[in-house]
Amino acid sequence: MTLNVALLQMDIEYGNPWGNYEKVKTNIEQAAKSGVDVVVLPELWTTGYDLSRLDDIADIEGGESLNFFAELAKANQVHVVGGSVANQSREQAAEVKNTMLVVNASGEKVKEYSKAHLFRLMDEEKYLVEGNDNGWFTLAGIPSAGLICYDIRFPEWVRMHALGEMKVLYVVAEWPKPRIDHWRALLISRAIENQCFVIACNRVGADPNNTFGGHSIVVGPWGEVLAEAGEDETILYKEIDVDQVDNVRKTIPIFSDRRSDLYR
Template structure:
């Protein structure tokens, strides 16, 4: 899969001119996926103008860029303000394919130093994965990259390539170049980064669009501080090798994220009985189970249901907590075995 990463310098407020830039690069260079930076369609420093520049998912700009993708038979990722309804706008990454459009809404809005994103944008709430003819793609935007749980979620949902589009000023360069290979290694994914270049209202963007292997190796990087693009032919076969050598996806403990949620919200989502049930269920989660007899209470049964896919669960009220799993044989597991 050939990936083209572009250091783009968009014209603020001029969508037609920026689409022309997309069309020029796509038509002149051969690739399967073209990536442009954060808010490339409108420029980053739009301020209040963002509300008039924003478009809905079926807006004219997306339609025009999809025509470009259809003509070339490629996929294009770019940033833009997406309007959900009147006055509700998201900082979005858009993946346009010849037959589909996928949208990621920025979860973590930068609102410090020169950044004022929370004045204009609503926060995203999800981490979707998008299927292409080559691989599964996750997308994030700039400040999102500093929250590893977001990208871990994408990797656990099946992402092979995670693309981070960005409007990063020079003061942030070292931060990004430190975390990008880490995100690739800890999730065993290809990690692509695409930054703006040039100046907008005193912000100087440094370009340097780059791509890392699932082992954290720098594969290619565009020039710093100038308009440029690079093309790299990604060998997706590297994913298998990396995931065998460093099995971070296999060894990820998803229940730790429940604890993280509890800490962040300062509350308990699951009580002790639910957690015991989950731990019991984890013991057999990869085995074929047709029926489960649960001794205990409804919370224990709920925890087991979360961990094991089984439609038939029989609750037997009891002070003793255990479960009998019925499949190819019978497996009995008590609470004492998991505490």
């Protein structure tokens, strides 16, 4: 089966959820007019890395963002891999997670995944709580998973999802420009070693402390780059043939050849 995806490579307004909601609404409506099946957003798209102000600007239980996605997904008949948002606990205000919300074209939530690996270089551990659940979900009938930025530096975490028959890996990020070569290399490697499609949406622009590198990318199960953006705001479109995953896995049966007696 084929899947048409749109990656919203955007510049995030620092600490301004309301401005970012308006931008995303416009972009989702534009992407939907092109007949896409899935729209993908970047990490922390509502707030950016304005972590010290999360008490004021985080989304309580992710409720506002979830309602926002549900309305847009249903109205435009698209599935949404909603990047991630700063998700604040209602009972414990100090508990904020970096949470991906996935909504189907009927406006129903199909997954909530909170970033498992916090990135100390950007002080995430000072303001955020790590998640303890997996990123598996099914979207458009396809076994999929969603991970967030730093997660891709942990191949064992990605492999665990692939062992669950994941065929499409969605990655959302605010990956800094100085390490953009790592971004590309890691995503291509994760696609090759797990024989899956990787659909990765990064942000562009800058905040007071960082410049972000863009290069949102779609990688095929052979590791071939199928589509890639540059460093400007854009919507990156690509149609993929998900059946290629089964063909690649039959050609080189790495999952059958694993030595589970030696390693997990």
